[in-house]
Amino acid sequence: xxxxxxxxxxxxxxxxxxxxxxxxxxxxxxxxxxxxxxxxxxxxxxxxxxxxxxxxxxxxxxxxxxxxxxxxxxxxxxxxxxxxxxxxxxxxxxxxxxxxxxxxxxxxxxxxxxxx
Numbered sequence: 001x002x003x004x005x006x007x008x009x010x011x012x013x014x015x016x017x018x019x020x021x022x023x024x025x026x027x028x029x030x031x032x033x034x035x036x037x038x039x040x041x042x043x044x045x046x047x048x049x050x051x052x053x054x055x056x057x058x059x060x061x062x063x064x065x066x067x068x069x070x071x072x073x074x075x076x077x078x079x080x081x082x083x084x085x086x087x088x089x090x091x092x093x094x095x096x097x098x099x100x101x102x103x104x105x106x107x108x109x110x111x112x113x114x115x116x
Contacts, residue, residue: 036067036069038067048076060073073113077112080109082099103115
């Protein structure tokens with residue numbers, strides 16, 4: 001009888017732990033291209049061909065009179081680092097990095113936006 005009580009308590013604890021894990025899951029929804037937001041939190045500012053681009057929370061933006069509009073990064077844009085969630089892709093023996101639909105190639109210590 002004592003063993004059955006211990007097993008019941010163990011099953012109850014495991015069930016509670018799984019319930020806690022399910023409640024802490026966060027799902028991020030990224031905006032579509034063309035979406036305008038009024039403020040960015042700690043964006044990185046990248047200047048490319050005299051135009052400013054903003055990178056915040058994995059999304060590229062350009063400033064306009066209404067705020068910041070979601071855009072894709074232009075080919076040739078250079079960044080020092082990529083988020084850890086990037087994926088490595090090998091095409092024709094060359095290593096590329098993909099993050100949020102944008103492809104980068106590492107050259108001379110920087111990551112450059114490229115097209116495949």
